[in-house]
Amino acid sequence: MALLVQKFGGTSVGSISKIQHVADKVISAREQGHDVVVVVSAMSGETNRLIDLAKEISTAPPPRELDVLVSTGEQVTIALLSMALTEKGHSARSYTGTQIGMLTDNVHGKARIRSINSERILSDIKRGCVVVVAGFQGVTGEGHITTLGRGGSDTSAVAVAAAINADECQIYTDVKGVYTTDPRIESKARLLKNITFEEMLEMASLGSKVLQIRAVEFAGKHNVPLRVLSTFEEGEGTLINYDEEGGMEQALISGIAFNRDEAQITITGVPDKPGIAFQILGPIAEANIEVDMIVQNVAGDETTDFTFTVHRNDYDCSLKILKKNAVELQAEDVSGDDTIVKVSMVGVGMRSHAGIASKMFEVLSKESINIRMISTSEIKISVIIDEKYLELAVRALHSAFNLEEPSPQNEENSLSET
Ligand code: ADP
Ligand code: ASP
Numbered sequence: 001m002a003l004l005v006q007k008f009g010g011t012s013v014g015s016i017s018k019i020q021h022v023a024d025k026v027i028s029a030r031e032q033g034h035d036v037v038v039v040v041s042a043m044s045g046e047t048n049r050l051i052d053l054a055k056e057i058s059t060a061p062p063p064r065e066l067d068v069l070v071s072t073g074e075q076v077t078i079a080l081l082s083m084a085l086t087e088k089g090h091s092a093r094s095y096t097g098t099q100i101g102m103l104t105d106n107v108h109g110k111a112r113i114r115s116i117n118s119e120r121i122l123s124d125i126k127r128g129c130v131v132v133v134a135g136f137q138g139v140t141g142e143g144h145i146t147t148l149g150r151g152g153s154d155t156s157a158v159a160v161a162a163a164i165n166a167d168e169c170q171i172y173t174d175v176k177g178v179y180t181t182d183p184r185i186e187s188k189a190r191l192l193k194n195i196t197f198e199e200m201l202e203m204a205s206l207g208s209k210v211l212q213i214r215a216v217e218f219a220g221k222h223n224v225p226l227r228v229l230s231t232f233e234e235g236e237g238t239l240i241n242y243d244e245e246g247g248m249e250q251a252l253i254s255g256i257a258f259n260r261d262e263a264q265i266t267i268t269g270v271p272d273k274p275g276i277a278f279q280i281l282g283p284i285a286e287a288n289i290e291v292d293m294i295v296q297n298v299a300g301d302e303t304t305d306f307t308f309t310v311h312r313n314d315y316d317c318s319l320k321i322l323k324k325n326a327v328e329l330q331a332e333d334v335s336g337d338d339t340i341v342k343v344s345m346v347g348v349g350m351r352s353h354a355g356i357a358s359k360m361f362e363v364l365s366k367e368s369i370n371i372r373m374i375s376t377s378e379i380k381i382s383v384i385i386d387e388k389y390l391e392l393a394v395r396a397l398h399s400a401f402n403l404e405e406p407s408p409q410n411e412e413n414s415l416s417e418t
């Protein structure tokens with residue numbers, strides 16, 4: 001008998017019949033003797049609908065009020081699921097973030113969890129009750145409702161699992177687990193039995209929205225066994241763990257991630273002198289805009305070109321700031337492009353193998369895909385390309401690195417030992 005946290009995402013609770021199905025799954029775990037805490041998202045599309053309503057009133061709604069609004073989506077689902085469980089003869093109780101003391105900081109829209117009061121959950125569990133918790137939401141010490149950022153119910157689930165010391169945190173979604181790439185882009189994507197926390201963290205941060213990055217971070221930090229699996233199909237799903245040797249699939253490349261939310265800004269002909277990067281990016285940081293990749297050219301004529309990427313939502317604002325500062329920066333030109341994407345290959349095996357980057361560039365060049373920017377770290381290589389080539393690039397790389405092969409050694413995937 002285990003203590004499980006089961007999280008069901010938006011598509012898993014997207015209709016009454018799906019909520020009934022989730023109730024049946026929870027009951028089946030109960031009947032196998034497990035104690036279950038369920039964390040749910042809002043019904044699919046609901047969070048977007050609520051945000052759109054707010055936008056009809058204001059282009060910049062007060063963040064506190066937006067949180068009060070969007071957190072209602074999850075409150076609907078917890079009540080409906082608890083009703084469904086009760087109707088099927090199982091004792092269940094729903095709780096909002098506030099009710100279970102999901103304490104966060106006061107950064108509305110992307111609050112970070114500080115602590116959870118596990119007493120209430122554990123005492124209900126002891127009474128044989130299924131506890132149903134609203135994901136995505138928390139409360140500040142002063143009692144203001146907060147939300148954890150899009151996809152934040154994953155993080156709620158992991159935090160609850162850590163607080164009650166659950167045996168496993170199971171993230172149920174609309175695919176069978178974590179694949180070598182988004183199965184909606186590449187139908188030949190292969191389901192991974194395992195992936196390391198490190199790789200999953202990279203995949204999530206590089207755009208694989210199957211898990212919210214902070215959920216992976218939290219699980220890694222607090223040692224929460226984390227599994228992604230399907231609500232609608234049977235299977236073991238994907239276990240995210242530390243084991244880098246043992247039974248792990250020792251792939252050179254574990255997966256390909258991509259991010260469509262990218263935009264690029266270029267500023268050319270600025271004086272090549274100390275402090276120029278700060279002068280360019282300082283005002284961007286002051287506007288609370290996160291910068292991702294940065295490239296500064298080596299210049300021969302005492303001027304240099306500078307390119308960086310931001311989230312597409314921040315594109316207009318970034319461009320406006322730089323255009324405003326262009327004269328002061330003595331720039332020749334400021335330009336931008338919000339039709340770019342980032343494609344990244346991730347794998348712990350990259351550490352010990354040379355040649356992955358050049359093979360990646362060769363594959364893209366064979367498809368005549370121009371690389372605009374490159375960035376690498378120990379276990380990933382990212383490139384910025386035109387968005388129209390996204391699917392082509394992902395599929396070409398997936399095939400060239402033989403990611404669809406079920407071989408545990410990914411033999412063809414490996415380059416010769418160097
Ligand atoms: P939920 O509503 O359950 O939280 P999400 O839409 O947030 O579901 O995440 C599941 C989706 O993540 C899948 O439908 C899939 O399209 C996408 N996805 C992106 N990359 C991957 C990947 N590498 N493996 C599996 N799914 C992925
Ligand atoms: N409902 C929230 C969202 O759509 C949180 C979640 O689904 O995880 O982002």
Ligand code: MG
Nearest residue numbers: 009151209210
């Ligand atoms: Mg999600």
